[in-house]
Amino acid sequence: MLRLEGITKQIQGQTLFENVDLTLVAGDRLGVIGVNGCGKSTFLKVIAGQVEPDKGSIWVAEGYRVGYLPQAPQVDGNLSVADAVYQSQAEVLTLWHEYEKVAEVGQDMRRLGELQHSLESAGFFELQVRADIAMTQLGLGPLRDVPIDKLSGGQRRRVALAQALTRQPDVLLLDEPTNHLDTDSIDWLEGYLRGYAGAVVMVTHDRYFLDRITSRTLEIEDAQVTCYQGNYARYLEKKSELQALAEASEAKRANLWRRELEWLRRGPRARATKQKARIERAYELQPEYQKKQDGLEIGLGSARLGKKVLDAEGISKSFGSKRLFEKFDLSLAPGERLGIVGSNGSGKTTLLEVLSGRLQPDAGTVEMGTTVKLGYFDQENRELDPNMKVIDALREVAESIPLANGEVLTASQMLERFLFSGRLQHTLVGRLSGGERRRLYLLQVLMGNPNVLFLDEPSNDLDIPTLSCLEDYLDQYPGSLLISSHDRYLLDRCVEQLLAFEGGPQPRRVMGGYSDYAQDKPAPVTAAKKTAAAAPVVVDNAPVRARKLSFKEKRELESLEVSIARAETRQVELEEVLSTQATNYSAVRAAHEELEKLKSDLETQMERWAELAELAD
Structure with a gap:
């Protein structure tokens, strides 16, 4: 159990939250929401013991372990990915390295037995299974031996997340855990956290993620902390009821x-x-x-957009030996809304950069219409003068933007619409939180009044209220829109079609939002299909007599097809066990071992199936 009593915290004279009482027990799932700068991250730091409250006390039961994933985690750059994840149990990791050395020499069997006993007693092999599963599901499997120093910021964050999950503390604090994850990893993390034995407290902008995991919602608003029973949907219902009462008043x-x-x-x-x-x-x-x-709704205006917006023909892009897309055609029409989805590193950002002209394709052409005024909100925050006031930073772009009715929306009104109060508008940029600076950068892009808008992971570092403001804005936006995002809710709300990177030479165009796509998303390519697809086709002009399958081989082929189907069904069952029973160590370890053997056997069967299938054709 962990208990907060009368917790108050101020920063630079501003009260973030005061007199907070909260009790956490095993099985709790708490979502923390509020606008950027309200104190959500600070609240997690207070619980984690990294920031002292100004008033109040924190009581943690003896032996209770608290784990914390910050937004900007620090990971030892000299370690490999695997060692960094295992480092959650540093003493055990030292034993493991000694075990590996003794086993490699193969002479001191007594010492090897002692080390194995120590590792088993410390639960290292269960730790190893948990770590391997986390690394695989978070897309770190191919990087396990790569030094941390060689990783991107997003990859380092995934390492820190795997590290936090592997520790399995009694209270797990997660600050924006879905940042830099692709949708498949988010789906897995949802299942993992739903079955987590301890308490989970999270700050996240992902509303589907929040809704599917949490059992309580804690809102920080105007320094007041209110706890609502139920998930995010129940919170919205309760807020709607309160709003209705307020409106009547x-x-x-x-x-x-x-x-x-x-x-x-x-x-x-x-x-x-x-x-x-x-x-x-x-x-x-x-x-x-x-x-x-x-607060009344307004209709947005924009610069005139002609019939031709964007035409890309036969564009290709590779980095080294990695092909991202090849001979891809895309036409963007006036008012069209497209989302881009795919795994990390699949080419989503690169496609946006090629289409915008920031990056040249290896082949093909990209043409934009002469009337296009492009706004590009990328993942890298624009440098802002820390000594400039917020209102002045926005007025540098424009004093106002036009509305559909001929009136204008001033910079101050735009800031107000995106939750910058009058006081905050006259605050120095250097005093803003990271999320507030990200919001200001978004407003600078929108204030340019573009008629074509590219958004690359717009939900990263933005809070839920800001995302709601952005979605309301995009509802009225009359121009063409292209969004790359892992935020499933945002895609469902704002786009009409998707470009899905699925491993082929071109992204596939799909009608509907993300939920429509998820229902019909193709299953992962099995080893059988990979082997069959990879089987070489040999062309020989010499007249030869084709060998046919013998009776015995026909029976073998039929038997293999049945065996492969059963194995693939079992593979799905085992993967389900790994996803839903992550805290049952014995079940997870057994499933992991069986799955590894199954994959090896399946690969052998597939190779033989491909040989026989080719003869049967």
């Missing part, structure tokens, strides 16, 4: 304000001292009513 307030205002306009009597209270009351009501009026 606001309607009464608005009617009262109109009556007071009408009374004020009657003239001289308003100046009487005895009426001073009514005058002050009317002016107090006015800002609240006006604030509600400012």
